[in-house]
Amino acid sequence: MYGWWWRTLPGPWWVRLVLSLLAAAGVVLLCFTVVFPAVAEHLAVNDATVGG
Numbered sequence: 001m002y003g004w005w006w007r008t009l010p011g012p013w014w015v016r017l018v019l020s021l022l023a024a025a026g027v028v029l030l031c032f033t034v035v036f037p038a039v040a041e042h043l044a045v046n047d048a049t050v051g052g
Contacts, residue, residue, distance in 0.1 A: 009016040 005020070006016060009019050011019075
């Protein structure tokens with residue numbers, strides 16, 4: 001998959017590197033702004049089993 005990605009991107013190696021880093025940053029941003037908040041409603045992260 002990574003070989004396909006590298007061959008698909010245009011330009012010399014440094015342009016490919018910058019584009020790959022921008023794509024990775026976009027995926028991380030998408031996860032933190034859309035995916036994680038949508039999934040957080042269905043997780044029992046704040047439901048503690050130890051009483052205080």
